[in-house]
Amino acid sequence: MNSSHGLPGRFIVLEGIDGSGSTTHTKLLSKSLRKDGHEVRTSCEPTDGPVGFLIRQVLQRRLMVADGDTVRPFAWSTMALLFAADRLDHLDSLILPALQDGAIVISDRYDLSSLAYQSATAPGGAEVVPWIRELNARAMRPDLTIVLDVTAEVAEERRGRRGGSEELFEKREIQARLARLYLEAEALLPGDHVVHVPGEGAVDDTSALIRDVVHRELGI
Ligand code: TYD
DSSP, rough: OOOOOOOOSEEEEOOOTTTTTTTHHHHHHHHHHTTTTEEEEEEEESSSHHHHHHHHHHHHTTSEEEEETEEOOOOHHHHHHHHHHHHHHHHHIIIOOOHTTTTTTEEEEOOIIIIIHHHHHHHTTGGHHHHHOOOTTTTTOSSEEEEEEHHHHHHHHHHHOOOOOOTTOOOOHHHHHHHHHHHHHHHTTTOEEEEEOOOOSSSSHHHHHHHHHHHHHHHO
């Protein structure tokens, strides 16, 4: 299949709610593709660049906004702008050079996360989607977006087992809203190449399903 960006590499994105397994499956997919002789570069958003670093401080509630006598997390709209800025850095510094080199780039999250998370946390809900889309208008389209379908309950149980402190968006109500949005990811990404993979089975089974999807959809 030809890619719309016209570069020799291929750009694959893995997406899902927190605890859906996108980080694990980014690693496993890269391992499998490398075993088959492909050059692969993996990456994630938020990135480990300067804007991504700032975002992680906000997600961990280490960085807050002063608001009168108190402090509060950044507004959803500020988050949308930060994630979009981090994404453009990500494209320039890593994704585009790798695609120019003919590598397969696998990104753990991309602009579907912004469309889902920032609209799920905006008071206006879906009405903010066109603005988030506009902010990301310069974000090149991936060749394939794989959405891991996992219910909010299963994802919460996995996060509980993983331990660590709860990040900004890791609340039951937000995750339930996100799970519904991800089930209809195509509506958030009109014209994109989106495939769903059931993500609640054994890791090895899900990994094999993802590898099959990449082979079937991209011929690699
Ligand atoms: P996550 O993949 O959970 O990173 P980590 O495993 O290192 O904590 O991503 C961080 C959070 O950021 C996650 O809750 C989703 C959220 N996010 C957005 O809200 N918008 C975005 O555009 C992106 C890329 C992530």
